[in-house]
Amino acid sequence: MSKLLAFVGATVGGYAGWALGALAGTFAAFVVSVVGTAAGVYAGRRIGRHWE
Secondary structure, three states: OHHHHHHHHHHHHHHHHHHHHOOOOHHHHHHHHHHHHHHHHHHHHHHHHHHO
16 A cells, blocks of 8 residues: 555656646756655655555
8 A cells, every 4th residue: 555655646746846846947847846756755655654
């Protein structure tokens, strides 16, 4: 369950980061997307560990 939630968190976090960063340009979108992906993985794994 933890890996599935990490994947979902990475997808959602990456998309949200891209959408926010795109307001400032393509490179900013890429950087913010990477940060959003990392945050999504972290949050997904924590939620998965809590549920297990």
